[in-house]
Amino acid sequence: MTLTAIxxxxxxxxxxxxxxxxxSSTSDFYVASRTVSPLWNASAIxxxxxxxxxxxxxxxxxxxxxxxxxxxxxxxxxGYLVLLVLVSAPLRRSGxxxxxxxxxxxxxxxPVRRTASVLVVLIGWLYLMPQFQSxxxxxxxxxxxxxxxxGLLVAVVVAVNVLSGGMRSITFVQAFQYWLKLTAxxxxxxxxxxxxxxDGAPAVxxxxxxxxxxxxxxxxxxxxYSTYSLILATFLGTMGLPHVLVRFYTNPDxxxxxxxxxxxxxxxxxxxxLPALYGWLGRMYAPDLVxxxxxxxxxxxxxxxxxxxxxxxxxxTAGAFAAFLSTSSGLTVSVAGVIxxxxxxxxxxxxRAATLMAVAVPLALALWARALPVADVVGLAFAVAASSxxxxxxxxxxxxxLSTTGALAGLFVGGGLACSAVLATIIAGPYDGPxxxxxxxxxxxxxxxxFAVMVSVSFLTPDRVxxxxxxxxxxxxxxxxxxxxxxxxxxxxxxxx
Numbered sequence: 042m043t044l045t046a047i048x049x050x051x052x053x054x055x056x057x058x059x060x061x062x063x064x065s066s067t068s069d070f071y072v073a074s075r076t077v078s079p080l081w082n083a084s085a086i087x088x089x090x091x092x093x094x095x096x097x098x099x100x101x102x103x104x105x106x107x108x109x110x111x112x113x114x115x116x117x118x119x120g121y122l123v124l125l126v127l128v129s130a131p132l133r134r135s136g137x138x139x140x141x142x143x144x145x146x147x148x149x150x151x152p153v154r155r156t157a158s159v160l161v162v163l164i165g166w167l168y169l170m171p172q173f174q175s176x177x178x179x180x181x182x183x184x185x186x187x188x189x190x191x192g193l194l195v196a197v198v199v200a201v202n203v204l205s206g207g208m209r210s211i212t213f214v215q216a217f218q219y220w221l222k223l224t225a226x227x228x229x230x231x232x233x234x235x236x237x238x239x240d241g242a243p244a245v246x247x248x249x250x251x252x253x254x255x256x257x258x259x260x261x262x263x264x265x266y267s268t269y270s271l272i273l274a275t276f277l278g279t280m281g282l283p284h285v286l287v288r289f290y291t292n293p294d295x296x297x298x299x300x301x302x303x304x305x306x307x308x309x310x311x312x313x314x315l316p317a318l319y320g321w322l323g324r325m326y327a328p329d330l331v332x333x334x335x336x337x338x339x340x341x342x343x344x345x346x347x348x349x350x351x352x353x354x355x356x357x358t359a360g361a362f363a364a365f366l367s368t369s370s371g372l373t374v375s376v377a378g379v380i381x382x383x384x385x386x387x388x389x390x391x392x393r394a395a396t397l398m399a400v401a402v403p404l405a406l407a408l409w410a411r412a413l414p415v416a417d418v419v420g421l422a423f424a425v426a427a428s429s430x431x432x433x434x435x436x437x438x439x440x441x442x443l444s445t446t447g448a449l450a451g452l453f454v455g456g457g458l459a460c461s462a463v464l465a466t467i468i469a470g471p472y473d474g475p476x477x478x479x480x481x482x483x484x485x486x487x488x489x490x491x492f493a494v495m496v497s498v499s500f501l502t503p504d505r506v507x508x509x510x511x512x513x514x515x516x517x518x519x520x521x522x523x524x525x526x527x528x529x530x531x532x533x534x535x536x537x538x
Contacts, residue, residue, distance in 0.1 A: 043355045043358045044184050084308065089285075089368050091367070093368065094415050094418075095117065097336075097361060098414060099114055104323040107255075128434050149508070149509060150445040161379045168419060169376075171407075175334065176191035177190065179335075191365075198366055219308065222363050232349065233322055240344075253324065271482055274484035283376070284372045287375045326344050424487065428458065433452060436495055458486075458490065459483050462481075
Protein backbone atom coordinates (compact mmCIF):
# COMPACT_ATOMS: atom_id res chain seq x y z
CA MET A 42 0.00 0.00 0.00
CA THR A 43 2.82 2.40 0.83
CA LEU A 44 4.56 1.60 -2.43
CA THR A 45 1.31 2.35 -4.26
CA ALA A 46 1.10 5.72 -2.50
CA ILE A 47 4.65 6.58 -3.60
CA UNK A 48 3.86 5.61 -7.20
CA UNK A 49 0.70 7.76 -7.18
CA UNK A 50 2.61 10.81 -5.91
CA UNK A 51 5.39 10.34 -8.47
CA UNK A 52 2.96 9.87 -11.37
CA UNK A 53 0.87 12.86 -10.26
CA UNK A 54 3.99 15.04 -10.09
CA UNK A 55 5.03 14.03 -13.60
CA UNK A 56 1.55 14.49 -15.09
CA UNK A 57 0.98 17.88 -13.49
CA UNK A 58 4.45 18.99 -14.51
CA UNK A 59 3.73 17.91 -18.08
CA UNK A 60 1.50 20.96 -18.46
CA UNK A 61 4.70 23.00 -18.63
CA UNK A 62 5.94 21.27 -21.78
CA UNK A 63 3.97 23.64 -24.02
CA UNK A 64 5.83 26.65 -22.59
CA SER A 65 9.32 27.06 -23.94
CA SER A 66 10.46 30.69 -23.67
CA THR A 67 13.39 31.60 -21.45
CA SER A 68 11.14 33.72 -19.24
CA ASP A 69 8.80 30.77 -18.66
CA PHE A 70 11.68 28.53 -17.70
CA TYR A 71 13.22 30.97 -15.24
CA VAL A 72 10.31 32.95 -13.74
CA ALA A 73 7.04 31.63 -15.30
CA SER A 74 6.80 34.90 -17.29
CA ARG A 75 6.14 36.75 -13.99
CA THR A 76 2.41 35.96 -14.09
CA VAL A 77 1.87 33.81 -10.96
CA SER A 78 -0.90 35.03 -8.61
CA PRO A 79 -0.24 35.48 -4.84
CA LEU A 80 -2.33 32.48 -3.69
CA TRP A 81 -0.92 30.17 -6.34
CA ASN A 82 2.61 31.37 -5.68
CA ALA A 83 2.22 31.09 -1.89
CA SER A 84 1.03 27.51 -2.25
CA ALA A 85 4.05 26.77 -4.45
CA ILE A 86 6.39 28.43 -1.92
CA UNK A 87 4.84 26.34 0.84
CA UNK A 88 5.30 23.27 -1.30
CA UNK A 89 9.01 23.81 -1.90
CA UNK A 90 9.85 25.37 1.49
CA UNK A 91 8.34 22.54 3.55
CA UNK A 92 11.13 20.09 2.90
CA UNK A 93 12.10 16.78 4.46
CA UNK A 94 13.38 18.81 7.42
CA UNK A 95 9.87 20.15 8.03
CA UNK A 96 7.90 17.00 7.26
CA UNK A 97 10.15 14.50 9.04
CA UNK A 98 13.01 16.30 10.77
CA UNK A 99 11.13 18.67 13.09
CA UNK A 100 9.10 15.86 14.64
CA UNK A 101 12.27 13.77 15.03
CA UNK A 102 14.20 16.55 16.77
CA UNK A 103 11.27 17.36 19.08
CA UNK A 104 11.09 13.66 19.95
CA UNK A 105 14.80 13.69 20.81
CA UNK A 106 15.32 17.10 22.44
CA UNK A 107 11.89 18.40 23.39
CA UNK A 108 10.83 22.02 23.73
CA UNK A 109 14.18 23.46 22.60
CA UNK A 110 13.44 22.33 19.04
CA UNK A 111 10.15 24.23 18.83
CA UNK A 112 12.26 27.20 17.76
CA UNK A 113 12.84 25.51 14.41
CA UNK A 114 9.28 25.88 13.04
CA UNK A 115 8.97 29.29 14.73
CA UNK A 116 12.14 30.50 13.04
CA UNK A 117 11.33 29.00 9.65
CA UNK A 118 7.95 30.73 9.69
CA UNK A 119 9.12 33.99 11.27
CA GLY A 120 11.80 34.38 8.63
CA TYR A 121 9.06 35.38 6.21
CA LEU A 122 8.23 38.39 8.39
CA VAL A 123 11.77 39.69 7.82
CA LEU A 124 11.44 38.83 4.15
CA LEU A 125 8.12 40.69 3.95
CA VAL A 126 9.40 43.86 5.61
CA LEU A 127 12.84 44.16 4.06
CA VAL A 128 13.18 42.23 0.83
CA SER A 129 10.20 40.86 -1.08
CA ALA A 130 8.87 43.93 -2.95
CA PRO A 131 12.24 45.60 -3.78
CA LEU A 132 13.62 42.27 -4.94
CA ARG A 133 10.69 41.79 -7.33
CA ARG A 134 11.12 45.36 -8.62
CA SER A 135 14.76 44.62 -9.43
CA GLY A 136 13.53 42.51 -12.35
CA UNK A 137 16.30 39.94 -11.82
CA UNK A 138 15.99 36.25 -12.67
CA UNK A 139 18.39 34.98 -9.98
CA UNK A 140 20.31 36.18 -6.93
CA UNK A 141 23.52 36.63 -8.96
CA UNK A 142 21.49 38.76 -11.41
CA UNK A 143 20.46 40.99 -8.52
CA UNK A 144 24.03 41.16 -7.21
CA UNK A 145 25.37 42.26 -10.59
CA UNK A 146 22.56 44.74 -11.22
CA UNK A 147 22.96 46.37 -7.80
CA UNK A 148 26.77 46.42 -7.59
CA UNK A 149 27.64 46.51 -11.29
CA UNK A 150 30.37 43.94 -10.78
CA UNK A 151 31.05 40.56 -12.40
CA PRO A 152 33.25 39.35 -9.49
CA VAL A 153 30.33 39.91 -7.08
CA ARG A 154 28.07 38.03 -9.47
CA ARG A 155 30.45 35.07 -9.74
CA THR A 156 30.88 34.89 -5.96
CA ALA A 157 27.11 34.96 -5.49
CA SER A 158 26.77 32.22 -8.11
CA VAL A 159 29.15 29.93 -6.27
CA LEU A 160 27.28 30.49 -2.99
CA VAL A 161 23.90 29.80 -4.62
CA VAL A 162 25.16 26.50 -5.96
CA LEU A 163 26.75 25.52 -2.62
CA ILE A 164 23.62 26.36 -0.62
CA GLY A 165 21.44 24.55 -3.14
CA TRP A 166 23.55 21.41 -3.05
CA LEU A 167 23.76 21.50 0.75
CA TYR A 168 19.96 21.72 0.89
CA LEU A 169 19.41 19.03 -1.77
CA MET A 170 21.66 16.44 -0.13
CA PRO A 171 19.41 15.72 2.89
CA GLN A 172 16.34 15.57 0.62
CA PHE A 173 17.88 12.65 -1.25
CA GLN A 174 19.14 11.02 1.96
CA SER A 175 15.69 11.25 3.54
CA UNK A 176 14.04 9.81 0.43
CA UNK A 177 16.32 6.81 0.81
CA UNK A 178 15.41 6.50 4.51
CA UNK A 179 11.68 6.61 3.79
CA UNK A 180 11.77 4.10 0.95
CA UNK A 181 13.90 1.73 3.04
CA UNK A 182 11.58 2.12 6.05
CA UNK A 183 8.40 1.30 4.16
CA UNK A 184 9.63 -1.13 1.49
CA UNK A 185 13.09 -2.39 2.54
CA UNK A 186 14.63 -1.01 -0.67
CA UNK A 187 18.34 -0.02 -0.73
CA UNK A 188 19.10 3.45 0.66
CA UNK A 189 20.26 4.76 -2.71
CA UNK A 190 16.97 3.86 -4.43
CA UNK A 191 14.85 6.60 -2.85
CA GLY A 192 17.31 9.36 -3.63
CA LEU A 193 17.69 8.18 -7.21
CA LEU A 194 13.92 8.05 -7.67
CA VAL A 195 13.45 11.62 -6.42
CA ALA A 196 16.37 12.88 -8.53
CA VAL A 197 14.95 11.35 -11.73
CA VAL A 198 11.41 12.68 -11.17
CA VAL A 199 12.71 16.16 -10.34
CA ALA A 200 14.90 16.21 -13.43
CA VAL A 201 11.96 15.18 -15.65
CA ASN A 202 9.70 17.89 -14.20
CA VAL A 203 12.25 20.67 -14.46
CA LEU A 204 13.38 19.62 -17.93
CA SER A 205 9.78 19.63 -19.14
CA GLY A 206 8.91 23.22 -18.35
CA GLY A 207 11.19 24.90 -15.83
CA MET A 208 9.56 27.28 -13.36
CA ARG A 209 6.16 27.19 -15.08
CA SER A 210 6.02 23.43 -14.77
CA ILE A 211 7.12 23.08 -11.16
CA THR A 212 4.82 25.89 -9.98
CA PHE A 213 1.84 23.66 -10.71
CA VAL A 214 3.53 20.67 -9.07
CA GLN A 215 4.61 22.51 -5.92
CA ALA A 216 1.22 24.12 -5.29
CA PHE A 217 -0.43 20.69 -5.47
CA GLN A 218 2.22 19.19 -3.21
CA TYR A 219 1.75 21.77 -0.43
CA TRP A 220 -1.88 20.77 0.00
CA LEU A 221 -0.97 17.10 -0.24
CA LYS A 222 1.63 17.50 2.54
CA LEU A 223 -0.80 19.38 4.76
CA THR A 224 -3.43 16.68 4.27
CA ALA A 225 -0.88 13.90 4.78
CA UNK A 226 -0.05 15.19 8.27
CA UNK A 227 -3.44 16.59 9.31
CA UNK A 228 -5.63 13.55 8.60
CA UNK A 229 -3.45 10.96 10.42
CA UNK A 230 -2.92 13.22 13.44
CA UNK A 231 -6.69 13.29 14.01
CA UNK A 232 -6.76 9.50 14.27
CA UNK A 233 -3.58 9.46 16.36
CA UNK A 234 -5.09 11.87 18.88
CA UNK A 235 -8.25 9.74 19.01
CA UNK A 236 -6.11 6.66 19.69
CA UNK A 237 -4.18 8.57 22.37
CA UNK A 238 -7.44 9.60 24.04
CA UNK A 239 -8.80 6.04 23.86
CA ASP A 240 -5.59 4.86 25.52
CA GLY A 241 -6.37 6.98 28.55
CA ALA A 242 -4.59 10.14 27.40
CA PRO A 243 -1.19 9.21 28.87
CA ALA A 244 1.27 11.98 29.65
CA VAL A 245 4.99 12.25 29.18
CA UNK A 246 6.80 10.59 32.06
CA UNK A 247 7.68 12.63 35.13
CA UNK A 248 11.41 12.25 34.35
CA UNK A 249 10.84 13.64 30.89
CA UNK A 250 8.61 16.45 32.08
CA UNK A 251 11.45 17.98 34.10
CA UNK A 252 13.71 18.26 31.07
CA UNK A 253 12.04 17.44 27.75
CA UNK A 254 9.11 19.84 28.19
CA UNK A 255 11.13 22.74 29.64
CA UNK A 256 13.29 24.89 27.35
CA UNK A 257 17.04 24.82 28.10
CA UNK A 258 16.49 22.31 30.92
CA UNK A 259 17.93 19.29 29.16
CA UNK A 260 21.44 19.88 30.39
CA UNK A 261 22.77 20.11 26.84
CA UNK A 262 26.12 21.87 26.69
CA UNK A 263 25.91 25.49 25.55
CA UNK A 264 22.16 25.15 25.01
CA UNK A 265 21.49 28.87 25.34
CA TYR A 266 24.06 29.76 22.69
CA SER A 267 22.81 27.04 20.33
CA THR A 268 19.22 28.20 20.70
CA TYR A 269 19.94 31.84 19.95
CA SER A 270 22.20 30.92 17.06
CA LEU A 271 19.49 28.68 15.64
CA ILE A 272 16.92 31.48 15.90
CA LEU A 273 19.26 33.89 14.11
CA ALA A 274 19.99 31.39 11.34
CA THR A 275 16.34 30.58 10.67
CA PHE A 276 15.07 34.17 10.88
CA LEU A 277 17.75 35.64 8.63
CA GLY A 278 18.57 32.61 6.51
CA THR A 279 15.14 32.50 4.85
CA MET A 280 15.83 35.64 2.82
CA GLY A 281 19.07 34.13 1.54
CA LEU A 282 17.67 30.84 0.26
CA PRO A 283 17.88 30.95 -3.56
CA HIS A 284 14.93 28.61 -4.16
CA VAL A 285 12.70 30.83 -1.99
CA LEU A 286 13.79 34.13 -3.48
CA VAL A 287 13.44 32.99 -7.07
CA ARG A 288 9.71 32.52 -6.51
CA PHE A 289 9.25 36.24 -5.81
CA TYR A 290 10.56 36.97 -9.28
CA THR A 291 7.47 35.17 -10.64
CA ASN A 292 4.99 37.68 -9.16
CA PRO A 293 3.59 40.36 -11.48
CA ASP A 294 4.76 43.23 -9.23
CA UNK A 295 6.03 44.18 -5.76
CA UNK A 296 2.53 44.45 -4.29
CA UNK A 297 1.77 40.89 -5.36
CA UNK A 298 5.09 39.80 -3.81
CA UNK A 299 4.04 41.26 -0.44
CA UNK A 300 0.63 39.59 -0.65
CA UNK A 301 2.34 36.32 -1.48
CA UNK A 302 4.47 36.61 1.66
CA UNK A 303 1.42 37.23 3.86
CA UNK A 304 -0.34 34.16 2.48
CA UNK A 305 2.83 32.10 2.97
CA UNK A 306 2.88 33.04 6.66
CA UNK A 307 -0.65 31.67 7.06
CA UNK A 308 0.07 28.46 5.17
CA UNK A 309 3.30 27.74 7.06
CA UNK A 310 1.69 28.54 10.42
CA UNK A 311 -1.05 26.00 9.75
CA UNK A 312 1.42 23.32 8.70
CA UNK A 313 3.93 23.72 11.54
CA UNK A 314 1.32 23.03 14.21
CA LEU A 315 1.38 19.38 13.13
CA PRO A 316 5.01 18.11 13.38
CA ALA A 317 5.16 19.16 17.05
CA LEU A 318 2.20 16.86 17.78
CA TYR A 319 3.97 13.95 16.11
CA GLY A 320 7.10 14.60 18.15
CA TRP A 321 5.08 14.77 21.38
CA LEU A 322 3.20 11.54 20.63
CA GLY A 323 6.46 9.91 19.58
CA ARG A 324 7.95 10.64 23.00
CA MET A 325 5.26 8.42 24.52
CA TYR A 326 4.82 5.73 21.87
CA ALA A 327 8.13 5.53 19.99
CA PRO A 328 10.96 6.63 22.34
CA ASP A 329 13.15 3.74 21.18
CA LEU A 330 13.61 4.92 17.59
CA VAL A 331 17.26 5.13 16.54
CA UNK A 332 16.52 7.28 13.46
CA UNK A 333 14.04 9.70 14.98
CA UNK A 334 13.37 11.23 11.55
CA UNK A 335 11.14 8.18 10.97
CA UNK A 336 8.71 8.94 13.82
CA UNK A 337 6.06 10.40 11.48
CA UNK A 338 6.12 7.19 9.43
CA UNK A 339 6.16 4.91 12.48
CA UNK A 340 3.37 6.28 14.69
CA UNK A 341 0.31 5.16 12.64
CA UNK A 342 1.48 1.55 12.73
CA UNK A 343 2.34 1.62 16.44
CA UNK A 344 -0.66 3.53 17.75
CA UNK A 345 -3.43 2.30 15.44
CA UNK A 346 -2.25 -0.72 13.44
CA UNK A 347 -4.40 -2.86 11.19
CA UNK A 348 -5.75 -1.72 7.86
CA UNK A 349 -6.38 1.82 9.05
CA UNK A 350 -2.80 2.07 10.30
CA UNK A 351 -1.54 0.89 6.93
CA UNK A 352 -3.68 3.44 5.10
CA UNK A 353 -2.46 6.28 7.32
CA UNK A 354 1.15 5.12 6.93
CA UNK A 355 0.70 5.19 3.16
CA UNK A 356 -0.71 8.71 3.41
CA UNK A 357 2.21 10.11 5.43
CA THR A 358 4.63 8.31 3.11
CA ALA A 359 2.98 10.01 0.15
CA GLY A 360 3.33 13.35 1.96
CA ALA A 361 7.00 12.68 2.68
CA PHE A 362 7.72 11.99 -0.98
CA ALA A 363 5.80 15.11 -1.94
CA ALA A 364 8.13 17.02 0.41
CA PHE A 365 11.22 15.59 -1.26
CA LEU A 366 9.93 16.23 -4.76
CA SER A 367 8.67 19.79 -4.24
CA THR A 368 11.70 21.10 -2.35
CA SER A 369 14.14 19.36 -4.67
CA SER A 370 12.33 20.83 -7.68
CA GLY A 371 12.62 24.39 -6.37
CA LEU A 372 16.26 23.96 -5.46
CA THR A 373 17.06 22.40 -8.81
CA VAL A 374 15.47 25.29 -10.71
CA SER A 375 17.40 27.90 -8.71
CA VAL A 376 20.74 26.09 -9.00
CA ALA A 377 20.20 25.22 -12.67
CA GLY A 378 19.31 28.83 -13.45
CA VAL A 379 22.60 30.05 -12.01
CA ILE A 380 24.68 27.34 -13.70
CA UNK A 381 22.96 27.97 -17.05
CA UNK A 382 23.52 31.74 -16.99
CA UNK A 383 26.95 31.93 -15.37
CA UNK A 384 28.73 28.75 -16.48
CA UNK A 385 26.96 27.89 -19.74
CA UNK A 386 25.64 30.00 -22.61
CA UNK A 387 22.16 30.73 -21.24
CA UNK A 388 18.81 29.90 -22.83
CA UNK A 389 16.55 26.85 -22.61
CA UNK A 390 19.09 24.29 -23.87
CA UNK A 391 21.68 25.42 -21.32
CA UNK A 392 19.04 25.35 -18.58
CA ARG A 393 18.28 21.73 -19.37
CA ALA A 394 21.94 20.74 -19.30
CA ALA A 395 22.40 22.63 -16.03
CA THR A 396 19.45 20.76 -14.52
CA LEU A 397 21.32 17.47 -14.84
CA MET A 398 24.37 19.01 -13.18
CA ALA A 399 22.25 20.50 -10.40
CA VAL A 400 20.80 17.09 -9.51
CA ALA A 401 23.78 14.78 -10.06
CA VAL A 402 26.25 16.39 -7.62
CA PRO A 403 24.04 16.44 -4.48
CA LEU A 404 22.82 12.92 -5.28
CA ALA A 405 26.42 11.73 -5.28
CA LEU A 406 27.06 13.62 -2.03
CA ALA A 407 23.98 12.05 -0.45
CA LEU A 408 25.27 8.58 -1.24
CA TRP A 409 28.78 9.39 0.02
CA ALA A 410 28.34 11.64 3.06
CA ARG A 411 27.46 10.36 6.48
CA ALA A 412 23.81 10.73 7.43
CA LEU A 413 22.98 13.49 9.92
CA PRO A 414 19.51 14.45 11.20
CA VAL A 415 17.89 16.09 8.20
CA ALA A 416 16.78 19.21 10.09
CA ASP A 417 20.36 19.73 11.33
CA VAL A 418 21.78 19.71 7.80
CA VAL A 419 19.08 22.06 6.54
CA GLY A 420 19.80 24.32 9.53
CA LEU A 421 23.41 24.52 8.37
CA ALA A 422 22.22 25.61 4.92
CA PHE A 423 20.24 28.38 6.62
CA ALA A 424 23.37 29.45 8.49
CA VAL A 425 25.33 29.78 5.23
CA ALA A 426 22.50 31.74 3.61
CA ALA A 427 22.17 34.04 6.64
CA SER A 428 25.92 34.70 6.65
CA SER A 429 26.19 35.60 2.97
CA UNK A 430 23.04 36.65 1.13
CA UNK A 431 21.24 38.21 4.08
CA UNK A 432 23.86 40.99 4.48
CA UNK A 433 24.09 41.42 0.71
CA UNK A 434 20.32 41.81 0.29
CA UNK A 435 19.65 44.00 3.33
CA UNK A 436 22.55 46.36 2.68
CA UNK A 437 22.16 46.23 -1.09
CA UNK A 438 18.49 47.19 -0.90
CA UNK A 439 18.59 49.72 1.93
CA UNK A 440 22.13 51.22 2.04
CA UNK A 441 23.34 53.11 -1.00
CA UNK A 442 26.93 53.32 0.31
CA LEU A 443 27.57 49.58 -0.04
CA SER A 444 30.66 49.25 -2.22
CA THR A 445 31.68 46.49 -4.56
CA THR A 446 34.75 45.71 -2.46
CA GLY A 447 32.68 45.68 0.75
CA ALA A 448 30.14 43.27 -0.74
CA LEU A 449 32.87 40.94 -1.98
CA ALA A 450 34.68 40.99 1.35
CA GLY A 451 31.48 40.25 3.27
CA LEU A 452 30.52 37.37 0.98
CA PHE A 453 33.99 35.84 1.19
CA VAL A 454 34.34 36.22 4.95
CA GLY A 455 30.78 35.45 6.07
CA GLY A 456 30.07 32.77 3.50
CA GLY A 457 33.55 31.29 3.82
CA LEU A 458 33.42 31.02 7.62
CA ALA A 459 29.93 29.50 7.56
CA CYS A 460 30.87 27.01 4.81
CA SER A 461 33.99 25.99 6.73
CA ALA A 462 31.93 25.35 9.87
CA VAL A 463 29.43 23.32 7.86
CA LEU A 464 32.10 21.18 6.21
CA ALA A 465 33.82 20.55 9.54
CA THR A 466 30.52 19.47 11.09
CA ILE A 467 29.44 17.20 8.24
CA ILE A 468 32.80 15.57 7.53
CA ALA A 469 34.43 15.20 10.96
CA GLY A 470 31.91 16.36 13.58
CA PRO A 471 30.29 16.52 15.99
CA TYR A 472 32.82 18.14 18.28
CA ASP A 473 32.70 18.66 22.03
CA GLY A 474 33.11 21.82 24.06
CA PRO A 475 32.84 25.43 22.90
CA UNK A 476 34.34 24.67 19.49
CA UNK A 477 31.66 22.07 18.85
CA UNK A 478 28.85 24.51 19.67
CA UNK A 479 30.37 27.25 17.51
CA UNK A 480 30.76 24.91 14.53
CA UNK A 481 27.38 23.19 14.87
CA UNK A 482 25.50 26.51 15.08
CA UNK A 483 27.75 29.13 13.44
CA UNK A 484 25.18 31.84 12.61
CA UNK A 485 25.51 33.70 15.93
CA UNK A 486 29.07 34.72 15.06
CA UNK A 487 29.27 34.47 11.25
CA UNK A 488 26.28 36.76 10.56
CA UNK A 489 27.56 39.71 12.67
CA UNK A 490 31.04 39.24 11.18
CA UNK A 491 29.62 39.34 7.64
CA PHE A 492 27.64 42.53 8.31
CA ALA A 493 30.60 44.17 10.05
CA VAL A 494 32.99 43.34 7.21
CA MET A 495 30.62 44.61 4.50
CA VAL A 496 29.98 47.89 6.32
CA SER A 497 33.55 48.60 7.42
CA VAL A 498 35.14 47.77 4.07
CA SER A 499 32.50 49.87 2.29
CA PHE A 500 33.39 52.85 4.48
CA LEU A 501 37.05 52.32 3.59
CA THR A 502 36.37 52.11 -0.16
CA PRO A 503 33.89 54.89 -1.02
CA ASP A 504 35.37 55.11 -4.52
CA ARG A 505 34.09 51.59 -5.19
CA VAL A 506 30.41 52.48 -4.74
CA UNK A 507 28.68 51.73 -8.09
CA UNK A 508 28.22 54.76 -10.31
CA UNK A 509 24.58 53.96 -11.03
CA UNK A 510 23.51 53.36 -7.44
CA UNK A 511 21.03 56.27 -7.39
CA UNK A 512 19.20 54.92 -10.45
CA UNK A 513 19.17 51.40 -9.00
CA UNK A 514 17.79 52.52 -5.62
CA UNK A 515 14.97 54.41 -7.34
CA UNK A 516 14.12 51.30 -9.29
CA UNK A 517 14.06 49.13 -6.15
CA UNK A 518 11.88 51.45 -4.07
CA UNK A 519 9.52 53.10 -6.57
CA UNK A 520 6.00 51.56 -6.59
CA UNK A 521 4.94 50.01 -9.89
CA UNK A 522 1.84 52.19 -10.17
CA UNK A 523 4.09 55.15 -11.03
CA UNK A 524 4.62 53.45 -14.39
CA UNK A 525 8.41 53.65 -14.27
CA UNK A 526 10.16 52.00 -17.22
CA UNK A 527 12.07 49.38 -15.25
CA UNK A 528 13.37 47.23 -18.09
CA UNK A 529 13.52 43.90 -16.26
CA UNK A 530 17.07 42.63 -15.92
CA UNK A 531 18.08 40.97 -19.16
CA UNK A 532 14.43 40.40 -20.05
CA UNK A 533 14.63 42.27 -23.36
CA UNK A 534 17.61 40.32 -24.65
CA UNK A 535 16.45 36.98 -23.20
CA UNK A 536 12.89 37.11 -24.52
CA UNK A 537 13.77 38.73 -27.80
CA UNK A 538 11.40 41.63 -27.19
